[in-house]
Amino acid sequence: MTIIDKSKPVLVTGANGYVASWLVKRLLDEGITVHAAVRDPDNEIKIGHLRALGENSAGRLKIFKTDLLMGGSYKAAMEGCELVYHTASPYTLVVENPQKDLVEPAVQGTENVLNTATDVPSVKRVVVTSSCAAIYTDAIDTTKAPEGRITEKVWNTTASLDYQPYSYSKTMAEKRAWEMAEAQNQWDLVVINPSGVFGPPLNPKTNSESINLLKMLGGGAMKMGAPKIGIGAVDVRDVAEAHYLAGYTPTAHGRYITSAHNTNFLELGTVLQPKYGDQFPLPKKALPKWLLMIVGPFVNKLFTRKYVRNNVDEEWKADNSKIRKELGINFRPLKETMEDSFQVLIDEGVLRKK
Ligand code: NAP
Numbered sequence: 001m002t003i004i005d006k007s008k009p010v011l012v013t014g015a016n017g018y019v020a021s022w023l024v025k026r027l028l029d030e031g032i033t034v035h036a037a038v039r040d041p042d043n044e045i046k047i048g049h050l051r052a053l054g055e056n057s058a059g060r061l062k063i064f065k066t067d068l069l070m071g072g073s074y075k076a077a078m079e080g081c082e083l084v085y086h087t088a089s090p091y092t093l094v095v096e097n098p099q100k101d102l103v104e105p106a107v108q109g110t111e112n113v114l115n116t117a118t119d120v121p122s123v124k125r126v127v128v129t130s131s132c133a134a135i136y137t138d139a140i141d142t143t144k145a146p147e148g149r150i151t152e153k154v155w156n157t158t159a160s161l162d163y164q165p166y167s168y169s170k171t172m173a174e175k176r177a178w179e180m181a182e183a184q185n186q187w188d189l190v191v192i193n194p195s196g197v198f199g200p201p202l203n204p205k206t207n208s209e210s211i212n213l214l215k216m217l218g219g220g221a222m223k224m225g226a227p228k229i230g231i232g233a234v235d236v237r238d239v240a241e242a243h244y245l246a247g248y249t250p251t252a253h254g255r256y257i258t259s260a261h262n263t264n265f266l267e268l269g270t271v272l273q274p275k276y277g278d279q280f281p282l283p284k285k286a287l288p289k290w291l292l293m294i295v296g297p298f299v300n301k302l303f304t305r306k307y308v309r310n311n312v313d314e315e316w317k318a319d320n321s322k323i324r325k326e327l328g329i330n331f332r333p334l335k336e337t338m339e340d341s342f343q344v345l346i347d348e349g350v351l352r353k354k
Helices: 018-029 044-055 098-119 139-144 165-182 209-219 236-248 265-270 289-299 305-311 321-327 334-347
Strands: 010-013 034-038 061-065 083-086 125-129 188-194 196-198 230-235 254-258 261-264
Touching: 010 018, 018 034, 018 044, 018 236, 034 044, 044 061, 083 098, 083 236, 098 125, 098 165, 125 165, 125 236, 139 230, 139 305, 165 188, 188 236, 196 209, 196 236, 196 334, 209 265, 209 334, 230 236, 230 334, 236 254, 236 321, 254 321, 261 265, 265 334, 289 305
Parallel strands: 010 034, 010 083, 034 061, 083 125, 125 188, 188 254, 196 230
Antiparallel strands: 230 261
């Protein structure tokens, strides 16, 4: 049981990110003081939306300059906090050097933030944003899991530096977080494992991979069809709520799969058809697996034959009952999530009608 005092400040690392921005808003709306840790406080494109949130809400926002790879850089931001949200981690699918660009910032960054938590006596709980990527690599792994779907008991054993290094970085970072939590008894650890996050960005200029995917859908990259890749999906606002509840529910414990829908890539496009199909070149049908096996590797570096074999036309299955039961969360419908995000990108001129 860990009771967090809402009158104390809360630290959010990577506060300007796509997911964390909604968490910051949720906390500020509750009247809580948020210590927002970012690496580039003077970059208005990255941070402007956070400052605006701070000016228009009940809580107070304080911005701190930090870096995952700079030891001790989170200390000032953590002073006086009982609750720490660690969301910062590189989320990018194409990298030059997976060890340096993904694994080091994810793992060393987790060590840096959690070591500081142990150094700052006020900290009682740390909530880490991991991912379903720490549970599975390919869609086929989900149906091969012991219960025919992934649960919180399952760990990713198939990602590596050479294959899906982002998933590998999330797996290594979450494992390290659990080791560090077990080595001390000052704070408890709660982990949020979201699947693919979609929904409206608070900063439409975000470079999050979630938004890049929407830009591809709306920009016509899949007008001939989309691969039916099994994935999980969840609304960014529900992911923020999950973090909020994980922080302030005294009995919250362990990992929480935070995924609303067992779906596939094609459905993300077809669910937008009724409202936007006339104005945008959205996909209507599935690209055949045999075709993707042949052309995939030439079209996209990520579409290796192994990836196509293990993901296209494979179902994605997760059990989200733990978070629904223990934190009482209700997830939004997929249609609402996809329409709301698409609309923001249209309104902001990021997506243009054909
Ligand atoms: P995002 O918008 O790219 O946010 C990532 C955040 O991490 C940014 O604030 C970024 O700062 C920060 N960061 C990266 N490298 C850093 C470094 N070396 N030092 C300090 N900060 C650094 O991505 P997101 O989608 O919101 O992801 C947030 C978290 O959710 C990540 O842990 C991600 O793995 C996890 N997650 C995301 C999804 C999804 O579908 N989006 C699904 C599951 C889990 P800059 O802005 O300065 O780069």
